[in-house]
Amino acid sequence: MRSYLQDEYHLSKEQLDQFELYYRLLIEKNKVMNLTAITEEQEVFIKHFYDSLTISRVIDLTDTQKLLDVGTGAGFPGIPLKIAFPHLKLTLLDSLLKRIYFLQEVGDSLGFKDVDYIHGRAEDIALLSAHRENYDLVTSRAVAKLNILAEYCFPFVRIGGDFVAMKGAEVEQEVLSAKQSLYILGRASKEVHPLTLPEQMGQRNLVVMKKNQATPKKYPRKAGIMKKSPL
Numbered sequence: 001m002r003s004y005l006q007d008e009y010h011l012s013k014e015q016l017d018q019f020e021l022y023y024r025l026l027i028e029k030n031k032v033m034n035l036t037a038i039t040e041e042q043e044v045f046i047k048h049f050y051d052s053l054t055i056s057r058v059i060d061l062t063d064t065q066k067l068l069d070v071g072t073g074a075g076f077p078g079i080p081l082k083i084a085f086p087h088l089k090l091t092l093l094d095s096l097l098k099r100i101y102f103l104q105e106v107g108d109s110l111g112f113k114d115v116d117y118i119h120g121r122a123e124d125i126a127l128l129s130a131h132r133e134n135y136d137l138v139t140s141r142a143v144a145k146l147n148i149l150a151e152y153c154f155p156f157v158r159i160g161g162d163f164v165a166m167k168g169a170e171v172e173q174e175v176l177s178a179k180q181s182l183y184i185l186g187r188a189s190k191e192v193h194p195l196t197l198p199e200q201m202g203q204r205n206l207v208v209m210k211k212n213q214a215t216p217k218k219y220p221r222k223a224g225i226m227k228k229s230p231l
């Protein structure tokens, strides 16, 4: 299980032990609350852990300080990135309180420092000045379509920082539909990086967007409005 992470991401024994502990905590808690549909060990290591770390192929994380993971759920990609790059100042945001409690347990068990856990909706938290344009990197996996997700996430990114959306195999149409949002929300440039998971576990795409201009204050709009009429 450890070999894919070890070979590709050059992790220490301590970091691999942290992944194993994280796996055990995830599987244990998953018996009493809904955290992941994937539970088989190799699948979790590849589809959750390895997949989360692919962000380090497209962003220089050694040069990144403040990372926010929006809609982190059971901690993906935020927790694997923190294990592999312990210097990161990580903020985990989710709208479900039970998941935030679980993440705190994980962070305490793994001995994390510099992690903040926020319970709330991205579109509300993004209006707070303490969080607005405050992060070098914002990540999000499996939360919403890109045009909506951009509205959640761009307000958090500092000018010159990046937003990375982790997407499945089919991304072309979504990227096309988000074109105007990326322009309005940050005059953002965009690159799409396709990748293949080991053991034929699927195709993924990382959409990397660089923010070049401040997000207008009126964004994000309220959740209900956003669902009905994305930009």
Ligand SMILES: C[S@@+](CC[C@H](N)C(=O)[O-])C[C@H]1O[C@@H](n2cnc3c(N)ncnc32)[C@H](O)[C@@H]1O
Binding pocket: 070, 071, 072, 073, 074, 075, 076, 077, 093, 094, 095, 096, 099, 120, 121, 122, 123, 140, 141, 142, 143, 152
């Ligand atoms: C399908 S799960 C994905 C979790 C994780 N990112 C992953 O890839 O496994 C979506 C998560 O986003 C959270 N979420 C959905 N809408 C949100 C919002 N507007 N603000 C914050 N969290 C949100 C949900 O509570 C849920 O935990």
